[in-house]
Amino acid sequence: MHKAILVFLVVFFYSGGAAKVVTAGLMTVTGGIAGTILYAKWDHKFRETVEKNVPYSDRLLGLALGPAPQETGLSVKKQIELAQPPSMMEKAMKVSKAKQEKKVKETTESPIEVAKPVQPAQSLEEASTEVTHIISAISDVPSVPAPCDTEMTPVKEECKECHNHKVTAETAAVSTEIESVAAAEPLKERPVEEVTARLAQQDLDEQEIVASVSGNLDDSLASSAKATLQAIGAQEAALQAIALHTQKLKEAMEAEVPPQEKSTQWKDLEACLANRAAAVNDAGTALLKANEALDNLKSVIDKSKGRNVPAVRPLVLAAEENLHKMVVDLDKVVNKVKSAESEAKVVSQYSELVNEAKLQFQREVSSLTPEIQANWKGLTGKLSTDDLNALIAHAHRRIDQLNRELAEQRVREQIHIDAALEQQKLEYLKSQEAAVNTSLQHIKEDARLEQERKLSELREVMEAEMRTQLRRQAAAHTDHVQDVLKVQEQELKAEAEQVLSSKLLEQETRQRQLSQEQLDNFTLDMNTAYARLKGVEEAIDSHVVAEEEARKAHQLWLSVEALNYTLKTAEAGSPTKPLEVAAQAVRDSCHDNEFALALASALPEESLQRGVYSEASLRARFYGLRSLVRRVALIDESHNSLYQYFLSYLQSALLFEAKQEAPPTQLSGEDLDPFKLLSYASYCLEHGDLELAAKLVNQLTGEARRVAEDWLNEARLTLETRQVVSLLSAYANAVGLGTTQAP
Amino acid sequence: MSEKELGQKWDRCLADGVIKLGTGLGLGIVFSVVFFKRRTWPITLGSGMGLGMAYANCQTDLRLHYLVPKKDQ
Numbered sequence: 001m002h003k004a005i006l007v008f009l010v011v012f013f014y015s016g017g018a019a020k021v022v023t024a025g026l027m028t029v030t031g032g033i034a035g036t037i038l039y040a041k042w043d044h045k046f047r048e049t050v051e052k053n054v055p056y057s058d059r060l061l062g063l064a065l066g067p068a069p070q071e072t073g074l075s076v077k078k079q080i081e082l083a084q085p086p087s088m089m090e091k092a093m094k095v096s097k098a099k100q101e102k103k104v105k106e107t108t109e110s111p112i113e114v115a116k117p118v119q120p121a122q123s124l125e126e127a128s129t130e131v132t133h134i135i136s137a138i139s140d141v142p143s144v145p146a147p148c149d150t151e152m153t154p155v156k157e158e159c160k161e162c163h164n165h166k167v168t169a170e171t172a173a174v175s176t177e178i179e180s181v182a183a184a185e186p187l188k189e190r191p192v193e194e195v196t197a198r199l200a201q202q203d204l205d206e207q208e209i210v211a212s213v214s215g216n217l218d219d220s221l222a223s224s225a226k227a228t229l230q231a232i233g234a235q236e237a238a239l240q241a242i243a244l245h246t247q248k249l250k251e252a253m254e255a256e257v258p259p260q261e262k263s264t265q266w267k268d269l270e271a272c273l274a275n276r277a278a279a280v281n282d283a284g285t286a287l288l289k290a291n292e293a294l295d296n297l298k299s300v301i302d303k304s305k306g307r308n309v310p311a312v313r314p315l316v317l318a319a320e321e322n323l324h325k326m327v328v329d330l331d332k333v334v335n336k337v338k339s340a341e342s343e344a345k346v347v348s349q350y351s352e353l354v355n356e357a358k359l360q361f362q363r364e365v366s367s368l369t370p371e372i373q374a375n376w377k378g379l380t381g382k383l384s385t386d387d388l389n390a391l392i393a394h395a396h397r398r399i400d401q402l403n404r405e406l407a408e409q410r411v412r413e414q415i416h417i418d419a420a421l422e423q424q425k426l427e428y429l430k431s432q433e434a435a436v437n438t439s440l441q442h443i444k445e446d447a448r449l450e451q452e453r454k455l456s457e458l459r460e461v462m463e464a465e466m467r468t469q470l471r472r473q474a475a476a477h478t479d480h481v482q483d484v485l486k487v488q489e490q491e492l493k494a495e496a497e498q499v500l501s502s503k504l505l506e507q508e509t510r511q512r513q514l515s516q517e518q519l520d521n522f523t524l525d526m527n528t529a530y531a532r533l534k535g536v537e538e539a540i541d542s543h544v545v546a547e548e549e550a551r552k553a554h555q556l557w558l559s560v561e562a563l564n565y566t567l568k569t570a571e572a573g574s575p576t577k578p579l580e581v582a583a584q585a586v587r588d589s590c591h592d593n594e595f596a597l598a599l600a601s602a603l604p605e606e607s608l609q610r611g612v613y614s615e616a617s618l619r620a621r622f623y624g625l626r627s628l629v630r631r632v633a634l635i636d637e638s639h640n641s642l643y644q645y646f647l648s649y650l651q652s653a654l655l656f657e658a659k660q661e662a663p664p665t666q667l668s669g670e671d672l673d674p675f676k677l678l679s680y681a682s683y684c685l686e687h688g689d690l691e692l693a694a695k696l697v698n699q700l701t702g703e704a705r706r707v708a709e710d711w712l713n714e715a716r717l718t719l720e721t722r723q724v725v726s727l728l729s730a731y732a733n734a735v736g737l738g739t740t741q742a743p
Numbered sequence: 744m745s746e747k748e749l750g751q752k753w754d755r756c757l758a759d760g761v762i763k764l765g766t767g768l769g770l771g772i773v774f775s776v777v778f779f780k781r782r783t784w785p786i787t788l789g790s791g792m793g794l795g796m797a798y799a800n801c802q803t804d805l806r807l808h809y810l811v812p813k814k815d816q
Contacts, residue, residue, distance in 0.1 A: 628746050637809045642802045703749075706808060710745035 041065045213304040217319045220300045224293035228326040231290030235333040238283035241276040242340040246347045248272045297323050317453055324445050331438055550739035555589040557732035563725055580608045599728050607721040613714050619685045625711050626678050629704045633674040636702025674704050691719055752804055760797035767793020
């Protein structure tokens with residue numbers, strides 16, 4: 001480089017003028033090239049433009065700079081693009097576009113994430129199912145079948161309370177068997193029916209027991225009453241007998257009655273004694289019986305007490321009271337009898353003493369007077385004086401004795417009286433004790449009976465209260481049970497209704513299906529028949545339609561022919577008649593045919609209003625045009641000065657081309673020369689190919705084109721119209737052919 | 744008819760040229776006679792000017808079509 005410059009400078013300064021110019025020129029040229037190369041190296045776009053515009057510069061620039069650095073730029077761009085999507089992915093994970101570019105790892109992550117929320121949901125579901133199981137398990141605990149949880153515990157408590165109450169009631173009321181049963185099942189509450197049954201049973205049992213007990217009591221009471229009354233009667237009788245006897249005895253002792261009456265008296269006495277003995281015996285037996293009966297009654301009462309049936313208690317109490325009364329009466333009577341007996345005893349003792357004395361006297365007398373054995377009172381007349389003296393002496397002796405005894409007795413009187421008093425006191429004490437004891441017993445008995453009565457009353461009151469409480473409880477329970485039953489009823493109803501509705505639905509759907517099938521079959525048949533009918537009708541209609549169509553087609557054809565004819569009415573130089581009328585006729589004849597209508601409306605406006613030129617006129621016009629085009633062949637946008645015009649004229653004068661030349665099938669670049677084009681076009685025109693001629697003329701450019709513009713338009717118009725008309729006629733022909741029916 | 748247009752333009756050109764030439768010539772003659780002591784140069788100048796103006800007008804007229812629609816280049 002430097003050497004070349006040095007050489008150039010040397011040549012420049014050491015050479016002549018022309019050489020200077022030459023060298024200067026060379027320098028500028030080389031400088032320009034070098035500058036271009038350098039700039040191309042620096043600016044790639046400039047390099048590309050240079051390579052594009054100057055033909056072989058790419059080779060030169062490639063030699064100088066190396067291949068164009070396009071790949072590196074592209075690779076950089078690609079890297080940038082590749083770098084972006086990852087950043088995009090990092091930034092916009094949730095964007096759906098980014099999801100498509102996700103790697104496998106991320107795709108695997110997402111299913112895991114999806115699984116994770118599913119799992120907690122599942123676990124939740126499981127937990128909920130577990131909870132429901134638990135709740136249902138709770139509800140399954142054998143207790144009242146309450147649907148609501150909140151009511152369960154109070155209900156349970158209530159139930160437990162009821163149960164407890166029931167248990168206590170049962171233990172209070174029923175026998176040991178039921179007690180043991182109740183004790184064995186402390187936590188299970190019996191169902192209501194069983195309870196009521198049991199209660200009924202209990203009631204029945206109670207009633208039975210009561211009935212039996214009352215029966216027993218009544219029987220025993222009756223028997224004991226009878227016995228007691230009997231005893232009392234007997235005792236009274238005995239009493240009376242005793243009294244009578246004592247009285248009689250007294251009378252007999254004291255009264256000095258004649259012997260006959262005395263014997264009768266003694267007989268009466270004996271009878272009385274016998275009576276008394278009998279009465280006493282009777283009284284004794286009756287008393288025994290009464291005691292027996294009373295004992296029986298007591299045992300029965302005890303037994304019935306042992307039964308512990310509350311209803312029995314008043315009976316028992318009454319029985320006890322009766323018993324007590326009877327006992328008391330018996331005791332009284334017995335006391336009376338005893339006192340009477342004691343009196344009688346005294347009297348009898350007295351009588352015995354008297355009898356004894358009498359006997360003794362008798363013995364003495366008999367001993368004294370052994371002959372007088374028999375009834376000495378009757379023998380008073382038979383007695384001798386000795387006997388009488390003996391008797392009197394004995395009597396005196398006896399009197400002395402008796403006086404002595406009397407004196408003794410008087411002396412001992414006090415002692416005897418004291419002793420007797422003492423005895424009496426003792427006896428009195430005894431009897432008092434006995435009386436006190438009996439009265440104490442009686443009072444005790446009374447008190448006990450009172451206590452029992454009060455107790456029974458209290459118990460009754462308690463029972464009543466408990467009953468009311470129980471009733472309240474029962475009422476509450478029944479209310480609750482009613483509610484529960486209602487709810488259950490509703491539930492069951494809903495279920496049943498559901499089942500019913502589902503069944504009904506099933507049936508309905510089945511019914512509908514069947515009916516639908518039937519309907520479908522029927523419809524099918526109907527459709528086929530109808531279709532056939534329709535077919536027949538359509539055939540007929542189509543015939544009519546076809547005829548109509550044929551008529552229309554004929555009309556169309558006629559109108560198209562008319563249109564075609566109008567095309568031929570062009571005279572040389574002037575256009576045809578306006579095609580409006582014919583076109584209107586065509587449009588009228590095909591107003592239902594879209595294609596024909598479209599075609600008819602595709603006729604250019606100019607042709608309709610003004611008409612078109614015929615081919616011959618266009619051809620004639622072309623020749624005039626040709627010379628003009630030849631004259632302005634060189635004029636275009638850039639070359640349009642007057643000088644160019646002169647040149648163009650000169651060219652047209654000097655250039656000769658063939659008048660007509662057959663155009664090639666494919667135009668190449670050199671064929672686009674106006675002269676050539678004109679010759680091709682005139683050839684085409686001569687051979688009647690207006691279309692190709694127009695195409696060729698269309699290839700003109702610049703002023704030539706401007707000049708030929710009008711002709712071209714006219715040619716186009718004519719061609720268009722002719723094309724439309726030909727299409728229409730072809731269509732009309734086709735339609736006409738189409739409508740012809742086979743014979 | 745577009746082909747007649749050119750002919751019309753040429754007619755105008757010629758007419759205009761003749762007028763301008765004549766006017767220029769006349770004016771030149773006038774000027775030459777009146778102001779410039781019958782020298783030839785005003786005549787030639789005038790005719791030349793007239794011819795030139797006519798040429799310019801003709802050219803403009805012929806170019807007019809190409810000059811107008813060049814807005815969108």
